[in-house]
Amino acid sequence: MADMQGGQRRWTAKRALLAAGLCAMVALAACSPRVDIRGNAAEQEDMIRIRQGVTSASDVMRVLGPPSTVSAFDNKTWYYISKREETVAFLAPEVKTQQVIELLFDDKQVVKRIRTYGLEDARKVDRISRTTKADAGEPGFFHSMIDLLVRRRAVTGKSRKAYGL
Numbered sequence: 001m002a003d004m005q006g007g008q009r010r011w012t013a014k015r016a017l018l019a020a021g022l023c024a025m026v027a028l029a030a031c032s033p034r035v036d037i038r039g040n041a042a043e044q045e046d047m048i049r050i051r052q053g054v055t056s057a058s059d060v061m062r063v064l065g066p067p068s069t070v071s072a073f074d075n076k077t078w079y080y081i082s083k084r085e086e087t088v089a090f091l092a093p094e095v096k097t098q099q100v101i102e103l104l105f106d107d108k109q110v111v112k113r114i115r116t117y118g119l120e121d122a123r124k125v126d127r128i129s130r131t132t133k134a135d136a137g138e139p140g141f142f143h144s145m146i147d148l149l150v151r152r153r154a155v156t157g158k159s160r161k162a163y164g165l
Helices: 002-031 044-048 057-064 141-156
Strands: 034-039 077-087 094-105 111-118
Antiparallel strands (some): 077 094
């Protein structure tokens, strides 16, 4: 009987050790970072194929795909933007790498200039906390519906009774 209790204690100790090991593995797995790659990351061998004064916009499109964004002022500047973020557990994501490739085209749609910007070129931009006040005179939904009915009556000449009001 005493031998049976000793075996049961060993079995319980093995279970506890196994449970502790599983908990440790789960805890370690939770601490491994989740990696997110966002944007259009251009590969080095693809960038070698793009040359200033030679490569056309259609060739760039074929090699790199569509740009992440195009300049707001003209369509001669294309941007390929990518970044790699790591998130550990519940903490805020941390940007590990960032790349912006700027391609400027001439009037013949041939690459005129290539610039590459990295994480070290990024600048922190402060947000402005000011807000624009909205005009309190804007009509709401019900005001707009009543206004619509009044205008319809004025155009069609029908009374409110014709609309069931």
